[in-house]
Amino acid sequence: MIRKKKDKCSNLQQRLSIWERCSNIRTLKQIHGFMMVSGFNSNPSALRELIFTCAISISGAMDYANQLFKQITEPDRFMWNTMLRGSAQSSNPSNAISLYTQMEERHVRPDNFTFPFLLKACTKLSWVKMGNEVHGKIVKFGFESNTFVRNTLINFHSNCGDLTVARALFDGSPKRDVVAWSALTAGYARRGDLGMARQLFDESPIKDLVSWNVMITGYVKCGDMENARKLFDEVPERDVVTWNTMIAGYVRCGSCDKAMEMFEEMRCAGERPDEVTMLSLLSACADSGALDVGQKVHSSISEMGFGSSKIVLENAVIDMYAKCGSIENALEVFRRMREKDVSSWNSMIGGLAFHGHAEETINLFTEMRREKIRPNEITFVAVLVACSHGGMVEEGHQYFNLLRNEYGIEPNIKHYGCMVDLLGRAGLLNEAFRFIEAMEIEPNAIVWRTLLGACRTHGNVELGKQANERLLSMRRDQSGDYVLLSNIYASMGEWDGVEKVRKLMDDSGVKKDPGCSLIEADNKELMNFLFESKPNLRLKYNVI
DNA sequence: GTAGGGTTAG
Numbered sequence: 001m002i003r004k005k006k007d008k009c010s011n012l013q014q015r016l017s018i019w020e021r022c023s024n025i026r027t028l029k030q031i032h033g034f035m036m037v038s039g040f041n042s043n044p045s046a047l048r049e050l051i052f053t054c055a056i057s058i059s060g061a062m063d064y065a066n067q068l069f070k071q072i073t074e075p076d077r078f079m080w081n082t083m084l085r086g087s088a089q090s091s092n093p094s095n096a097i098s099l100y101t102q103m104e105e106r107h108v109r110p111d112n113f114t115f116p117f118l119l120k121a122c123t124k125l126s127w128v129k130m131g132n133e134v135h136g137k138i139v140k141f142g143f144e145s146n147t148f149v150r151n152t153l154i155n156f157h158s159n160c161g162d163l164t165v166a167r168a169l170f171d172g173s174p175k176r177d178v179v180a181w182s183a184l185t186a187g188y189a190r191r192g193d194l195g196m197a198r199q200l201f202d203e204s205p206i207k208d209l210v211s212w213n214v215m216i217t218g219y220v221k222c223g224d225m226e227n228a229r230k231l232f233d234e235v236p237e238r239d240v241v242t243w244n245t246m247i248a249g250y251v252r253c254g255s256c257d258k259a260m261e262m263f264e265e266m267r268c269a270g271e272r273p274d275e276v277t278m279l280s281l282l283s284a285c286a287d288s289g290a291l292d293v294g295q296k297v298h299s300s301i302s303e304m305g306f307g308s309s310k311i312v313l314e315n316a317v318i319d320m321y322a323k324c325g326s327i328e329n330a331l332e333v334f335r336r337m338r339e340k341d342v343s344s345w346n347s348m349i350g351g352l353a354f355h356g357h358a359e360e361t362i363n364l365f366t367e368m369r370r371e372k373i374r375p376n377e378i379t380f381v382a383v384l385v386a387c388s389h390g391g392m393v394e395e396g397h398q399y400f401n402l403l404r405n406e407y408g409i410e411p412n413i414k415h416y417g418c419m420v421d422l423l424g425r426a427g428l429l430n431e432a433f434r435f436i437e438a439m440e441i442e443p444n445a446i447v448w449r450t451l452l453g454a455c456r457t458h459g460n461v462e463l464g465k466q467a468n469e470r471l472l473s474m475r476r477d478q479s480g481d482y483v484l485l486s487n488i489y490a491s492m493g494e495w496d497g498v499e500k501v502r503k504l505m506d507d508s509g510v511k512k513d514p515g516c517s518l519i520e521a522d523n524k525e526l527m528n529f530l531f532e533s534k535p536n537l538r539l540k541y542n543v544i
Numbered sequence: 545g546t547a548g549g550g551t552t553a554g
Contacts, residue, residue, distance in 0.1 A: 152549090180548085183548075211549085239550095242551085279553085
């Protein structure tokens with residue numbers, strides 16, 4: 001299986017011999033320029049290669065591919081399919097859907113290549129309704145019996161559609177290949193039906209490495225590391241995914257040591273770790289606050305030298321150091337980076353803010369703006385946190401206005417939460433209360449509890465009661481039974497009771513404490529809420 | 545000449 005993939009790869013390289021040197025968008029633009037001056041711009045096969053290189057071979061060049069594609073007066077079906085494929089695998093899969101709509105408008109007939117790309121986009125977006133519509137079109141055009149199309153359908157339905165539909169497609173197949181078996185197995189495993197998944201796995205007449213990986217992943221996802229390990233020991237061959245699955249599994253269940261052992265074993269077995277391996281390990285260290293292990297992982301990354309995914313890894317390293325409490329190391333990595341993206345800045349600014357370095361946070365944010373890097377909503381959470389901890393009420397207001405007026409970002413619940421915290425800490429309780437009431441989105445329980453905490457700190461029982469009433473009036477599913485309990489305590493002015501309830505909630509959450517934080521005892525609930533997502537990993541989904 | 549199933553994250 002792996003060998004087959006490699007062959008495919010080298011064929012592709014041979015076929016694209018002229019385009020082989022073209023590994024970045026700058027070279028591609030040069031070739032495009034050459035094509036324009038030399039008349040190749042109207043040569044269909046040259047155009048096909050250009051579109052293909054842009055949409056498939058170079059990552060992050062989909063915008064350019066879209067621009068190019070618009071200029072082609074009559075693209076052929078191959079070009080349409082190439083664009084669909086590129087969009088489906090890009091960070092903006094919804095573009096595939098609009099491309100298909102255009103295809104229909106221009107009466108270009110889809111073929112058996114078109115639909116797998118389209119379904120892939122629906123699956124990635126979890127667009128169930130759209131996926132079902134696509135299924136309808138597949139039936140209409142008579143492609144349901146095509147093995148590739150049918151397997152993609154099984155995958156769509158078992159991923160986000162109706163598992164019984166996936167089952168029916170599978171059962172109704174005249175011949176089921178290894179992909180059909182593993183797609184359905186993965187579907188059952190994903191929904192927690194490990195029994196059915198295992199039954200399919202045992203029954204399948206053919207198994208390849210992916211089949212084994214699917215089953216191991218199933219056990220790992222439901223935390224059954226024992227059975228995962230059993231299969232891992234039995235598997236006839238292993239690839240980087242097999243190892244990564246096990247490592248991620250140990251990380252998920254908090255066995256940082258076992259994850260590291262696996263990593264050592266992996267290297268001994270001669271398997272080269274990839275960026276997924278390293279991201280897993282870094283997040284293990286960040287979660288457990290294991291600075292010494294994190295440093296080892298960091299030096300491994302430097303030794304191995306990951307080319308294209310360097311920025312993502314460096315961002316994760318910054319995040320790891322910050323979460324382990326070593327701001328100095330985080331800053332050193334940040335300062336040494338040759339290229340930075342928004343996430344690099346966010347990881348560093350967030351790290352500083354999380355540890356209460358208010359002034360440094362604002363300074364770095366100012367530097368970011370000076371360098372014309374566009375901050376996003378995550379950046380502003382960090383900036384507002386810094387204002388809050390630094391007691392910078394006026395600046396906080398300014399930045400809050402800045403995010404909407406200068407960057408056109410609609411404030412989200414986290415930004416509002418920061419503002420309430422900012423006002424509450426400064427003792428401006430009535431202002432905080434009015435601020436919540438004027439919010440353009442529904443305040444959540446955390447926002448009200450932040451105000452409640454401030455009322456306690458400043459000894460304002462009267463407003464605390466009001467905040468509690470609001471908490472109580474919230475929908476039960478948002479705040480849970482805890483609100484009721486909290487209300488009972490707080491309405492009697494028993495702040496210790498409120499604290500107990502909050503602690504109960506913290507303890508029941510899966511989030512672990514950060515390794516070392518200067519503000520640990522300081523509105524922990526809000527801080528966990530604000531920093532729960534890894535800023536360095538969010539970018540993937542933010543780039544459109 | 546283009547395609548399908550598995551790992552990170554949410």
